Amino acid sequence: MKLTRSRSFMIGAAILAVGVGGLALLVWLRPEPPKEDRPRVSPLVTTAVATIHEGPVYVRGTGPIKPTQEVTLVAEASGKVVGIAPSFVSGGYFQRGDVLVQVDPADYENAVAVAEAEVTQRRFELLRAREEADVAKEEWERMRSRTAGEAPPHSELGSLVLKEPQLRLAEALLKGAEARLSDARNRLERTRIVAPFSGRVRTESVDVGQFVGPGQQVGVVYSSGLVEIAVPLNTSDAALIEGLWNPSGVSRIAARVHADFGGTTRTWNGNVHRVEGALDAATRTINVFVRVSNPYRRDSDGAPPLLVGTFVDVEIEARPSDGSVVIPRSALRDGSKVWVVADGRLRVLPVDVLQEVDETVLLRDGLTGGEQVVTNALAVMTDGMSVRVATN
Known part of the structure; x- marks a missing residue:
């Protein structure tokens, strides 16, 4: 029995040894697989053509519309408001010289009448003083001719003889009365609040029957004939505007203003009026x-005006910009370089940026136009590397 088990074990070991040897022989005798040389693929890039810029360069900025004139109207006389112009409402139009608010003038008209009466009285008194002075002078002349005396001395006695003090007093009283009449007329004039220019009403805060006093605000108005926009520019953009610092030529610099109203953009022509004399510290x-x-011109198409407050x-x-070249903003690298594809290879060129506007860049120097500039990013880039240009 033991002999049989030993024999079986030896037969199994022999079979296993033959199998392992055969497997090793197969591995050793297997043929070598064919080797393939994979072609090296260059990075794929997208490009745009650099173009020559035509026409003037525009410096762009933003700002709110503001009126050139805006004033707060205040009452200069006290009294009850007895009249308001129909146009004196928020948004209303008015013309220069229109009476917007009328304060009750009755008391002031009476004061003028009293002052006029006083002036009339003082004029009469002045005429009487002149007549008396002429009579006194004639009497003195007759007395002097009879007595062969001298002319009255320039003294207080001589002045009294010729009634000069009375004449000067009458003249002074008339001047005082005329001054009081002028004051009364001015106070009467101040009962009318008159438009200082043609424009529109921003706010009004008074109504008929209301009592107002001197210094009380009644409304705010602004001029509608001219508006302005304060456009903040950095120094590099401001330097592009020719004649900006020439006071005699700044008004000839043209400008265009674009305003959006309900999804529709309208354009107005304007001009540069002035430039501020200092940089904003912040x-x-x-x-x-x-x-x-x-x-606020009224066009036949009913288009909205350029409203104050519009951004x-x-x-x-x-x-x-003669000779300037335009490229996409995505083609500018590190602010002063571009990647150009020439003969299938990538070249790095330095450029001088003139202006960056939205998604385009205007170059002063570095490109001549017609170059293919790379617009996409690459993980690895070296000057002179081979690249493929995307056809679409």
Whole structure:
């Protein structure tokens, strides 16, 4: 029995040894797999063509519309309001010289009548004093001719003889009466609150029957013939505007104002009026003021006006840009470089940026136009590396 078990074990071991040897022989005798050389694939890039810029360069900015004139109207006389112009309501139009508010003038008219009566009285007294002075002088002349005396001395006695003090007193009293009449007329005039210019009403705070006193606010009005926008610009953009610092030529710099109203954009033509004389300490920008005439003009198409308070986009015409090149903003690298594809290879070129506007960049130098500039990013980039250009 033991012999049988030993024999079975030896037969199994022999079979296992033959199997392992055969497997090793197969591995050793297997053929070598064919080797393939994979082609090296260059990075894929998207490009845009650099183009020559035509026309003027515009410096762009934003700002709110403000009136050139805006005043708070206040009462200068006390009394009850007896009249208000129909146009003196929020948004109402008025013309220069229109009476917007009328305070009860009765007391002031009476004061004028009293002052006029006093002036009449003082004029009569002056005439009487002149007649008396002439009579006194004639009597003195007759007395002197009879007595062969001398002319009255220039003394208080001589003045009294010729009634000069009485004449000067009458003249002074007349001047005082005329001054009081002028004051009374001025106070009467102040019962009318008159529009200082043509424009529109922003707010009104008075009504008929209300009692007002001197210094009380009755409304706020602004001029509608001219508006302006304070456009903050950095120094690099301001430097592009030719003639900005020339006081005699700044008004000839053209500008365009774009305002959006309900999804529709309208454009008004304007001009640069002035430039502020100092940089803003917080933003390091300088305000350039652009003015637009007739912002409330009524067009036949019923389009909305250029409303005060509207936030607008402003384009100011700058110096000509002959030879400047335009590229997409995505093609600018590190603020002063571009990647250009030439003969299938990537080249890094330095550029001089003139202006960056929205999604475009205007170059002063570095490109001549027609170059293919790379617009996408690459994980690894070296100057001179081979690249593929996307066809779409």
